[in-house]
Amino acid sequence: xxxxxxxxxxxxxxxxxxxxSIMAIELADAGLTVVGLERxxxxxxxxDFAYPKVxxxxxxxxxxxxxxxxxxxxxxxxxxxxxxALPLRQYGAFLFGDGVxxxxxxxxxxxxxxxxxxxxxxxxxxxxxxxxxIPDDMTIQDWPVSAAELExxxxxxxxxAGTSGKAGNLNGQSVGGGNPFEAPRSRDYALPPLxxxxxxxxxxxxxxxxGYHPYPTPASIASKAYTNPYGMQLGPCNFCGYCExxxxxxxxxxxxxxxxxxxxxxxxxxxxxxxxxxxxxxxxSTGKRATGVTYIDAQGHTVEQPADIVALCAYQxxxxxxxxxxxxxxxxxxxxxxGTVGKNYAYQKNSKIQVFFDKDVAINPFIGSGAxxxxxxxxxxxxxxxxxxxxxxxxxxxxxVTGGRPIAQALVPPGTPKWGSGWKKAVKDHYLHSFAISTQxxxxxYRDNYLDLDPTYKDAYGLPLLRMTFDWxxxxxxxxxxxxxxxxxxxxxxxxxxxxxxxxxxxxxxxxDVGPYQSTHTTGGAIAGDRxxxxxxNKYLQSWDVPNVFVTGACSFPQNLGxxxxxxxGAMTYYAAKTIRETYLKNPGPLVQA
Amino acid sequence: xxxxxxxxxxxxxxxSSRRRFLIKSVAVLPVAGGLTACDRPGGLTASASASTADSxxxxxxxxxxxxxxxxxxLQAAIDRLIPADAEGPGALELDxxxxxxxxxxxxxxxxxxxxxxxxxHPDATPLAGYQSPMSPRDLYRTGIAALDAHCKAHFxxxxxxxLTTAQQDTLLxxxxxxxxxxxxxxxxxxxxxxxxxxxxxxxxDPIHGGNKHAASWTMIGFPGARxxxxxxxxxxxxxxxxxxxxxxxxx
Numbered sequence: 001x002x003x004x005x006x007x008x009x010x011x012x013x014x015x016x017x018x019x020x021s022i023m024a025i026e027l028a029d030a031g032l033t034v035v036g037l038e039r040x041x042x043x044x045x046x047x048d049f050a051y052p053k054v055x056x057x058x059x060x061x062x063x064x065x066x067x068x069x070x071x072x073x074x075x076x077x078x079x080x081x082x083x084x085a086l087p088l089r090q091y092g093a094f095l096f097g098d099g100v101x102x103x104x105x106x107x108x109x110x111x112x113x114x115x116x117x118x119x120x121x122x123x124x125x126x127x128x129x130x131x132x133x134i135p136d137d138m139t140i141q142d143w144p145v146s147a148a149e150l151e152x153x154x155x156x157x158x159x160x161a162g163t164s165g166k167a168g169n170l171n172g173q174s175v176g177g178g179n180p181f182e183a184p185r186s187r188d189y190a191l192p193p194l195x196x197x198x199x200x201x202x203x204x205x206x207x208x209x210x211g212y213h214p215y216p217t218p219a220s221i222a223s224k225a226y227t228n229p230y231g232m233q234l235g236p237c238n239f240c241g242y243c244e245x246x247x248x249x250x251x252x253x254x255x256x257x258x259x260x261x262x263x264x265x266x267x268x269x270x271x272x273x274x275x276x277x278x279x280x281x282x283x284x285s286t287g288k289r290a291t292g293v294t295y296i297d298a299q300g301h302t303v304e305q306p307a308d309i310v311a312l313c314a315y316q317x318x319x320x321x322x323x324x325x326x327x328x329x330x331x332x333x334x335x336x337x338x339g340t341v342g343k344n345y346a347y348q349k350n351s352k353i354q355v356f357f358d359k360d361v362a363i364n365p366f367i368g369s370g371a372x373x374x375x376x377x378x379x380x381x382x383x384x385x386x387x388x389x390x391x392x393x394x395x396x397x398x399x400x401v402t403g404g405r406p407i408a409q410a411l412v413p414p415g416t417p418k419w420g421s422g423w424k425k426a427v428k429d430h431y432l433h434s435f436a437i438s439t440q441x442x443x444x445x446y447r448d449n450y451l452d453l454d455p456t457y458k459d460a461y462g463l464p465l466l467r468m469t470f471d472w473x474x475x476x477x478x479x480x481x482x483x484x485x486x487x488x489x490x491x492x493x494x495x496x497x498x499x500x501x502x503x504x505x506x507x508x509x510x511x512x513d514v515g516p517y518q519s520t521h522t523t524g525g526a527i528a529g530d531r532x533x534x535x536x537x538n539k540y541l542q543s544w545d546v547p548n549v550f551v552t553g554a555c556s557f558p559q560n561l562g563x564x565x566x567x568x569x570g571a572m573t574y575y576a577a578k579t580i581r582e583t584y585l586k587n588p589g590p591l592v593q594a
Numbered sequence: 595x596x597x598x599x600x601x602x603x604x605x606x607x608x609x610s611s612r613r614r615f616l617i618k619s620v621a622v623l624p625v626a627g628g629l630t631a632c633d634r635p636g637g638l639t640a641s642a643s644a645s646t647a648d649s650x651x652x653x654x655x656x657x658x659x660x661x662x663x664x665x666x667x668l669q670a671a672i673d674r675l676i677p678a679d680a681e682g683p684g685a686l687e688l689d690x691x692x693x694x695x696x697x698x699x700x701x702x703x704x705x706x707x708x709x710x711x712x713x714x715h716p717d718a719t720p721l722a723g724y725q726s727p728m729s730p731r732d733l734y735r736t737g738i739a740a741l742d743a744h745c746k747a748h749f750x751x752x753x754x755x756x757l758t759t760a761q762q763d764t765l766l767x768x769x770x771x772x773x774x775x776x777x778x779x780x781x782x783x784x785x786x787x788x789x790x791x792x793x794x795x796x797x798x799d800p801i802h803g804g805n806k807h808a809a810s811w812t813m814i815g816f817p818g819a820r821x822x823x824x825x826x827x828x829x830x831x832x833x834x835x836x837x838x839x840x841x842x843x844x845x
Contacts, residue, residue: 051819052821052842054821057799058798062790063702064707069706070707071706071709071710074709086723086725087711089708090724195827195828197827236824238822239824240823362834364823364833366817405816406797406810406814418767418770418789419766420675420677420763428681428813431815432815458711512721513721514721514723515720515721
């Protein structure tokens with residue numbers, strides 16, 4: 001029971017990462033009174049990310065300075081429904097961003113767009129390869145939006161984030177130097193590409209020689225001085241090598257702090273409350289209307305915040321958990337396939353191809369930016385013939401050196417002793433002369449990969465943790481082997497010729513191991529769709545069940561993509577915010593009739 | 595727990611190197627002990643290992659978490675994980691033991707950010723990740739005691755620090771591979787933590803107490819906290835000319 005009740009506002013935004021910051025500024029700009037609730041602490045470029053203290057691998061990478069304390073809340077994980085799910089006790093496979101800015105502080109900045117074939121995934125594959133091509137247990141479905149519909153909102157996000165890149169397709173015309181497979185865009189990126197570091201140059205030349213179509217990675221890291229539509233100023237990246245897992249001290253990497261929050265803070269109709277952990281969306285007696293949210297403040301008070309609109313903008317898993325804790329929508333039952341909340345949890349399947357050169361090749365791996373580099377999409381999405389390959393989906397393949405931080409990023413060839421003199425000699429011999437090519441692959445959704453509430457383990461407030469049931473499937477095993485061997489061909493075609501190439505892509509039949517870091521690109525559980533019986537939200541991210549609740553973020557992805565999610569999260573959020581402003585506010589209610 | 599007294603381990607050193615003698619001396623004289631041997635002026639090079647180090651007048655580090663016997667085992671173990679040799683400095687002379695002791699006194703040592711609520715399933719599939727109720731402090735305390743007990747039981751009463759380096763190496767690898775198991779604690783968790791922390795202390799910024807004089811960064815060519823390379827992006831393949839700088843601005 002709430003022991004403090006706050007005055008009602010027009011909208012409450014839960015979580016102040018990218019999507020929460022976008023939703024808050026767009027609704028505040030429309031004149032609404034908006035409260036942003038963030039369970040972590042407030043942070044800003046200065047002093048929280050300031051040089052030189054930010055240049056500290058131990059604190060940020062090994063000790064997870066910017067991440068949520070798992071002591072407070074974690075997730076339980078099992079591979080099969082017959083297993084007892086156990087809590088993630090230390091960070092491993094994925095990371096939970098925390099605090100104002102959320103994962104938008106520690107991300108790398110990759111900002112991609114989805115293709116039409118990916119957004120219409122099921123119908124596209126059925127049409128091109130036949131209905132029998134999709135396995136029975138694969139619960140993939142079309143997104144309720146098209147690439148053309150999302151284009152203005154991808155554009156909006158890229159111009160807010162100062163994305164650096166090169167167009168490949170302008171209004172349907174193929175233009176040189178960009179991604180030839182991309183959906184048509186209305187104009188070029190906000191900024192030209194970042195300069196290309198040496199390892200990315202080697203990759204680009206080799207990929208082109210092998211016959212692929214490399215292009216500069218689209219990076220929300222400023223290549224030049226830039227002022228965005230909110231009047232926020234970014235400065236050019238200096239390739240410091242402290243990007244992913246760090247906050248940017250240079251005002252170069254786009255984040256809510258560098259692109260939105262100072263402009264939002266100037267609005268008198270917006271209030272930010274940090275250290276405010278929302279535990280429930282409150283519903284009226286009909287269960288069809290939200291009356292606001294309940295949160296627990298830093299002192300442990302239970303606070304009620306009434307609002308006409310509730311926007312759940314937390315991390316993918318936390319949004320799903322809040323829906324389940326609040327009783328919004330019907331929980332998914334894998335036995336019957338009924339219910340939607342928690343359905344279609346998906347992930348990404350990645351690999352590394354390590355490339356080792358002789359000592360006369362200076363790679364200088366410490367010269368790094370989070371997302372600057374070169375990528376090819378030849379084996380992503382449906383840009384290649386899947387017919388003979390017997391899998392669905394694909395991967396982007398890229399060479400981006402994010403830094404040469406020695407605890408976690410020093411590479412040694414296979415066969416190197418785990419420690420001792422042999423290990424030390426290998427690190428010394430290879431540190432300056434090696435880097436890795438990455439593949440980042442899509443993961444489809446399946447009947448038995450899903451999220452629900454754990455029956456045993458609780459968070460610091462005594463509420464059930466989210467439970468993940470997830471395992472790798474053969475489709476993704478085949479995909480990652482295929483794209484990894486193609487990437488190794490590129491590595492071997494490099495000039496100067498590598499001394500050795502090592503493929504680190506797991507093996508077919510591997511089960512999900514929570515220990516090693518893999519990807520924070522978790523998706524699904526509150527998916528967007530065209531009908532209430534196949535999805536949690538409509539294309540405007542509006543709950544089918546409680547129409548004054550909107551749910552942003554990667555939880556809306558019906559299955560995962562090979563690209564990084566943030567561009568699509570930003571686009572979907574701008575689409576929802578615009579529709580709320582222009583349509584919903586005039587006539588609050590369902591924006592899509594069931 | 596290991597209740598071996600300092601006197602019980604005061605057997606003469608069996609290896610010839612002065613460095614190994616100094617490690618073992620710590621067990622005898624923990625306060626006046628051997629860390630001064632690692633405490634030499636800057637400019638460590640591949641040839642300047644602790645075995646030839648000068649003494650220094652600086653006060654030796656006084657461990658806060660590790661007890662004297664534990665401290666000597668810790669030092670001997672990290673000296674095997676990253677030994678000093680012609681390639682470059684070892685963990686011991688870069689004050690990695692100091693780093694680990696300091697880590698034990700902070701949030702990490704206490705597992706402050708780990709989810710540590712039961713029920714625990716310590717024998718769960720390794721795919722479930724770490725499922726023990728032990729914090730890093732617990733793992734070091736129980737792991738060092740179990741290691742010494744194992745040594746005494748299998749090597750005629752000798753503790754870890756009195757074994758040959760080859761015997762020590764075999765033990766550490768056996769703990770990692772699962773060949774050697776302890777009853778009181780997980781040998782595998784202990785060696786995994788010890789190796790993680792050793793590598794961290796060796797390569798992290800000296801502000802955390804290890805990587806003395808940023809010598810590991812000099813060895814591999816990492817410029818540390820310089821964090822400003824825009825003018826070097828467009829000079830592909832050229833060797834970067836500057837040595838490391840630390841967070842505190844030391845070069």
